[in-house]
Amino acid sequence: MRFVLASQSPARLGVLRAAGVDPSVVVSGVDEDAVAATLTDPSPAGLVIALAVAKAEAVLETVAGTHSDAVVVGCDSMLSIDGEMLGKPGTAEVARKRWALQAGRTGDLLTGHAVVRLEGGEPTRRATGSHTTRIRFADPSPEEIEAYIGTGEPLEVAGAFTLDGFGGWFIDGIDGDPSSVIGISLPLTRRLLAEVGVSVTDLWSR
Template sequence: MRFVLASASPARLGVLRAAGIDPSVVVSGVDEDAIIAGLGDASHIDTVTALARAKAAAVAETVTTTHTDAVVVGCDSMLSIGGELVGKPGDPATARDRWSAMAGRTGELLTGHAVVRIEDGRRTEQATGTQGTTVRFAAPTPEEVDAYVASGEPLAVAGGFTLDGLGGWFVEGVDGDPSSVIGISLPLTRKLLAEVGVSVVDLWRQ
């Protein structure tokens, strides 16, 4: 049985490898903005769950011919803070503004998960869920923010920060699952795998 990660995130891949799984990586290529636009006034939890479901479904469609026995796992992370749901800043100005708004505050990093089971080359079962983790941000100086933005790291990560990289210097603490903040919740993924009839220990590298 293959574990297929429907994500290009090196952080998610790193979490899984450190936890004993060597997944195949297949990027979904879904249009996230279009999906969000189609959701209308969906809740923050429903939004990240829908994105994760779309990613897993898209990859499952492409791998059924090459992976006749597999689980496809898709994830999507966004930061809920001040009533707003924010994703990747994308450019330095947005990242700098984001940190001005986050400094000294608390937000909830939401990571949607979707697991699709493939058996005999066809999709058989699916399970979804979302993990929320409270993140307490420090108040970096303007010079520190400028240096962090100049590093390029915050531009392409949910909420404009990391826990396992340079951004970790500016996170006072987390209340909940740290692996979910990095990009994939190990406890939730284990539960979702069980829902589709797969034990995580059977996926560990031998």
């Protein structure tokens, strides 16, 4: 059985490999904004789950062509602050505005997961869920924020920060699952795998 990660995130891949799973990577190429636009007033958890489902479903045909027996995992993360859901900033200007908003405050990092079980090349079982972790942001100086933006790291990550990279210097603490903040919650993924009849220990590289 193959574990397939429907994500191009090196952070998610790193978490899985450190936890004993060496997945195949198939990038979904899903237009997140287009998917979100189809939803009617979703809850924060509903939004990240819907995006995760879209990513997992988008790669099923490709995966089935090479692995008849597999589990496909899609993920999506967003930061909720002041009731607004924030994804990847994309530009330095947006990242600067995000940090002006969140510095010295708290926010909720939501990660949605979707797991699809393929048997005989056909999807047979599905499971979804989300995890929320409270983030306590430090209050970096303007010079520190500019230096951080200059690394390019916050432009391509949800909430314009990381826990496991340069951004870790500016996170005072978290309440929840650290792996979820990095991009894929190991406890949640283990539970969802069990729902589709797969034990995570059977996926470990030995």
